[in-house]
Structure formats: structure tokens, C-alpha cells
Amino acid sequence: MGLADSSTTVCATEPLYHLPVKPLVTIEARRSWVPLNLRDLWAHRELLYFLMWRDIKVRYKQTTLGAAWAIIQPLVTMIIFTFFFGKLARVPTEGVPSPIFFYSAVLLWTFFSNGVTSGANSLIGNSNLITKVYFPRLIIPSAAVAAGLLDFAIASVLLIGLLAYYGFSVTWSYLMLVPLIFLTTLLALGVGIWFSALNVKYRDVRYALPFLVQIWFFVSPIIYPSSLVPEEWRWLPALNPLVGIIESFRASLFGRPLPWLSLAYSTGFTLVMLVYSSFMFRRMERSFAELI
Amino acid sequence: MKPIINVESISKKFRITPGESPSVRYETLRESLVKLARAPFVWNRPNGSRETIWALKDVSFEVMPGEVLGIIGRNGAGKSTLLKVLSRIIEPTSGRVELYGRIASLIEVGTGFHPDLSGRENVYLNGAILGMKHREIDQRFDEIVAFAEVERFIDTAVKHYSSGMYLRLAFAVAAHLDPEILIVDEVLAVGDASFQKKCFGKMDDVTQSGRTVLLVSHSLGMITKHCQRAILLDGGRIVRTGLAEEVVAHYDAMVNAQAEL
Numbered sequence: 001m002g003l004a005d006s007s008t009t010v011c012a013t014e015p016l017y018h019l020p021v022k023p024l025v026t027i028e029a030r031r032s033w034v035p036l037n038l039r040d041l042w043a044h045r046e047l048l049y050f051l052m053w054r055d056i057k058v059r060y061k062q063t064t065l066g067a068a069w070a071i072i073q074p075l076v077t078m079i080i081f082t083f084f085f086g087k088l089a090r091v092p093t094e095g096v097p098s099p100i101f102f103y104s105a106v107l108l109w110t111f112f113s114n115g116v117t118s119g120a121n122s123l124i125g126n127s128n129l130i131t132k133v134y135f136p137r138l139i140i141p142s143a144a145v146a147a148g149l150l151d152f153a154i155a156s157v158l159l160i161g162l163l164a165y166y167g168f169s170v171t172w173s174y175l176m177l178v179p180l181i182f183l184t185t186l187l188a189l190g191v192g193i194w195f196s197a198l199n200v201k202y203r204d205v206r207y208a209l210p211f212l213v214q215i216w217f218f219v220s221p222i223i224y225p226s227s228l229v230p231e232e233w234r235w236l237p238a239l240n241p242l243v244g245i246i247e248s249f250r251a252s253l254f255g256r257p258l259p260w261l262s263l264a265y266s267t268g269f270t271l272v273m274l275v276y277s278s279f280m281f282r283r284m285e286r287s288f289a290e291l292i
Numbered sequence: 293m294k295p296i297i298n299v300e301s302i303s304k305k306f307r308i309t310p311g312e313s314p315s316v317r318y319e320t321l322r323e324s325l326v327k328l329a330r331a332p333f334v335w336n337r338p339n340g341s342r343e344t345i346w347a348l349k350d351v352s353f354e355v356m357p358g359e360v361l362g363i364i365g366r367n368g369a370g371k372s373t374l375l376k377v378l379s380r381i382i383e384p385t386s387g388r389v390e391l392y393g394r395i396a397s398l399i400e401v402g403t404g405f406h407p408d409l410s411g412r413e414n415v416y417l418n419g420a421i422l423g424m425k426h427r428e429i430d431q432r433f434d435e436i437v438a439f440a441e442v443e444r445f446i447d448t449a450v451k452h453y454s455s456g457m458y459l460r461l462a463f464a465v466a467a468h469l470d471p472e473i474l475i476v477d478e479v480l481a482v483g484d485a486s487f488q489k490k491c492f493g494k495m496d497d498v499t500q501s502g503r504t505v506l507l508v509s510h511s512l513g514m515i516t517k518h519c520q521r522a523i524l525l526d527g528g529r530i531v532r533t534g535l536a537e538e539v540v541a542h543y544d545a546m547v548n549a550q551a552e553l
Binding site for chain 1: 294296298306321322324357376377378379380381382383384385386387388389390391392393394395397399400403404406408409413416417420421422423425426449
């Protein structure tokens with residue numbers, strides 16, 4: 001037991017606080033695989049909100065155009081795609097005007113890739129917090145991914161404008177967009193959390209990730225429809241969970257039947273990825289303060 | 293009476309690679325792959341090139357509610373490691389700590405301050421990072437700003453603050469925390485002479501408020517003034533524990549004996 005000798009233990013004042021029977025916190029070496037501590041995460045939900053709010057506030061500080069950048073980036077990308085892939089390369093766009101065909105996917109992709117990238121770099125960028133204060137570390141990459149939702153919302157305004165301009169009418173299938181955006185967020189979170197933990201130990205992630213994101217862009221149906229891939233090979237790109245999400249996103253926008261099978265695969269992949277990466281994160285979390 | 297903090301034989305081992313600066317402890321993927329490839333051949337020399345250091349070895353003590361405990365020791369004695377284990381920043385290699393109250397640690401002031409955000413925004417952000425609820429910050433906001441004496445500049449980005457103003461605001465947020473257990477590292481008194489006086493005054497308030505405080509300081513005067521009891525760490529072990537005056541005297545003698553050698 002402790003070394004405290006009762007003869008030398010003096011109490012200055014009557015304590016104002018009644019001790020609980022069980023300890024509030026027990027600190028000891030953990031076993032390797034521990035599940036998420038959801039109660040602890042819930043207790044720190046305000047911090048998640050504050051870190052998100054900080055990321056959003058800081059992003060466009062000292063820029064003249066401010067939040068307009070959230071629209072400018074996907075807009076310019078869409079214009080370039082429409083010119084090169086739509087007009088010059090004549091990529092088939094499944095009967096949809098090419099600006100809206102490209103913009104719909106670029107919008108989702110921009111949110112996803114920014115989420116993964118900022119999530120992956122978030123722990124390194126907040127090393128001063130990790131070495132100085134305790135809180136569930138999972139909050140940091142989560143806030144980084146979630147902060148991208150605002151940019152997504154701003155850029156969506158242009159999508160609504162394009163839909164109206166090309167005379168698409170509002171249908172019930174638009175309701176499907178909400179779970180699809182949620183699924184994209186979860187996938188970005190799963191991938192972002194995994195890379196963020198890996199990045200603390202292996203700084204190679206910083207160099208490998210942009211490359212990986214670029215490859216991921218080309219294997220996703222952003223500048224082409226999945227129908228362009230020959231029938232017998234279509235299963236191969238469908239291993240990419242983004243295929244089901246992007247195809248479903250377009251299908252609900254343009255009022256076409258949803259590709260349920262690949263959407264189910266994407267959902268399954270996302271959930272497995274999320275569970276796996278949070279376990280892995282928890283396992284590595286213990287040594288973050290020493291490694292970072 | 294039951295202790296509010298119960299530390300049972302905490303040990304912490306660090307691995308260091310000789311010839312490498314401790315700040316470069318992360319490995320590259322390549323190193324890990326090389327290690328993995330070599331693994332079958334190095335089984336007979338475990339931890340071959342790695343040295344281990346026990347930053348803490350078998351440290352046990354108890355702290356009663358309302359007690360102000362001083363922790364002293366030379367640089368590298370394990371004080372900071374102990375505080376980091378207690379504040380749950382690093383995990384002990386073995387041992388167990390039980391905390392019967394909410395804990396807040398001031399290992400540094402201004403943690404998470406963002407230069408581009410205004411003073412007001414940083415108060416909220418820093419407060420949240422230190423574990424305050426939004427409502428609590430709302431209640432104490434005016435008090436914090438008045439304490440830091442930065443009323444006129446509260447909506448200016450803190451990167452335009454003088455270093456004194458910055459530190460005053462950072463200290464003010466920390467000083468208005470209200471946990472049951474407070475861990476304070478070093479003298480957090482910052483700024484010019486008059487503000488330092490205010491900081492010491494605040495420290496007096498905190499240590500006399502009936503709250504449990506762990507105070508780490510190099511200033512032995514601070515320890516004897518504020519603490520009833522102290523522990524002396526050396527080489528990661530507790531070498532002396534008892535009344536603050538006795539432990540400080542022991543430490544003085546130890547340092548003097550060292551100086552004569």
C-alpha cells in the first residue's frame with residue numbers, strides 16, 4: 001500500500017467534497033485490445049464541438065474570399081473535367097448533362113478526400129494537446145473529418161443550382177442523399193482514424209497518403225460512369241467502397257434505380273473498417289504521447 | 293479517512309536508442325520492415341540495441357482530500373513522468389492509480405491556444421480542452437478576462453498580443469478551473485512583477501480552498517509555504533516522504549552533498 005504515514009498526514013481544512021465509493025478513474029497498464037470507451041467519448045462531446053469549430057474558424061482566417069473557397073475548388077475542377085473529359089474525350093455521362101454529372105461526384109469526392117487527408121494529419125498537427133492534456137484521442141481525427149461537412153454543405157448550394165438550371169425536379173429519391181452523406185462521413189472517418197494513428201508512428205504516411213488518394217480518385221467513378229467498365233470486369237472496381245456510394249449518389253439525384261448490391265457492400269465495408277480502425281486506434285493510443 | 297488519490301507501485305519504462313536524440317523516437321516504415329525481416333535472426337538478443345530507463349520505479353503514495361502535496365527532486369528524477377501518468381497522458385508500465393475525484397492538470401499554460409483566434413475564442417477553446425463545460429466558461433468569462441487584464445483586446449487575435457498579455461490570459465483560464473484535484477507543474481507565475489504577485493495570490497487561494505493539490509516546483513520556498521507534506525523523488529524512486537519541512541531539508545542536504553563531490 002501507500003507510503004503515507006498516518007502520523008504525518010495532516011489535513012488543512014475539512015473537505016468540501018464527499019468521496020465516491022468507487023474510484024472515478026483507475027489508471028493502469030491496459031491490455032492490448034480494448035473496446036471504445038463510449039461513456040468517456042460522450043463526456044467529452046463538447047470538446048469535439050469546440051475542436052470542429054476551431055478547425056472551421058481557422059480554415060478561412062485571413063483569406064479574402066473566405067468560405068467561397070469551398071465552392072471555388074469543386075467548381076473549377078468541374079469546369080476542367082467538363083472541358084477535357086466531357087467535350088474533348090467525350091466520356092459518356094449516361095444521358096445527364098456533363099457539368100452536373102461531374103459536379104455531383106466531385107462534390108462527394110472533395111468531402112471524402114479532404115476528410116481522409118485532414119483526419120490523417122490531425123494527430124500530428126495537434127501534438128501539443130496530446131502531450132499536455134488528457135481526453136479521448138479519437139476526438140481529434142473525428143473533429144477534423146466532421147469539420148469538412150460545412151464545406152460540403154456550402155458546395156452543395158451549387159449542386160442545387162445546377163439541378164434547377166438543368167430542370168431536374170425534386171423527387172422522393174433525394175431523401176436517400178442523407179444516409180449516403182452519412183455513409184461517406186463514416187467511411188472517411190474509418191480511413192482517417194486508421195491513417196492518423198499510423199501517422200504518429202510512421203511518418204511515411206504523410207508522403208504515401210497523397211499518392212494513395214490520387215489512385216483512389218482514378219479507381220472511383222468520378223470522371224467516368226461505372227457502366228464504361230466492361231461487364232465481366234465490373235466486380236473489380238466495385239471492391240472500392242466508394243463505387244457503391246458515388247453510383248447511389250448519382251442514381252438518387254437523377255432519379256434512377258439504386259445499385260442496392262454495391263451499396264450494401266459499401267455499407268458493410270464502412271462498418272467493418274470503422275470497427276477495425278477504432279480498435280487499432282485504441283491499441284496505439286496508449287503510446288501517442290511518447291511517440292509523437 | 294479514505295485517500296482521494298491512491299498510487300500503488302507505479303513504474304514507467306522508457307526505451308531509448310543510444311546515440312539517438314530522444315525526440316526522434318518514431319520509427320519509419322522502412323525500419324519496421326527491416327526489423328520484421330530480421331526478426332527470425334535476432335531472437336537470441338532481445339532488445340539488442342535498445343536501452344531501457346525506468347523513469348519511475350515502484351512509486352506508491354496516498355493523498356488525502358484537501359491535502360496539498362509537494363513533489364520535489366532534481367531534473368530527471370521522474371517528477372514530470374509522475375504528473376503525466378497521473379493526468380493520464382502516458383500510461384504506466386505497471387502499477388495502479390485510483391482517483392476519487394475529477395482531475396485537471398496544469399502542465400503548461402495556454403495549451404491549444406490558436407494564434408489566429410481572438411482572445412475570447414481562445415478562452416472558450418482552452419477552457420474546453422482543460423475540461424470545463426461551456427456553461428462554466430460562460431459563468432467565469434468576465435472574471436477570467438478581468439484577471440488577465442486584457443478587456444480591451446479580448447476580440448483581437450492573440451497573435452497580436454504581447455507575450456505578457458498572452459501568458460496572462462493563458463494563466464487566467466487555467467486559474468479558474470474547478471476540479472477536485474489539481475496538478476500544478478512548476479511555478480506558473482507569469483508576466484511582470486505585479487501580475488506575478490496576483491498569480492501567487494491565486495495559488496494561495498487555490499491551496500487554501502480545501503481542494504487537493506499536487507504541486508511540483510523547484511522553488512523550495514513554495515513547497516514549504518503551501519504544502520503540509522512532500523515527497524522527494526530521485527532516479528524514479530521515492531527516497532523520502534513526510535512533512536514538507538523535513539523533506540525539503542533532506543533534499544537540501546542531498547544537493548549539497550552532491551555539490552561537494
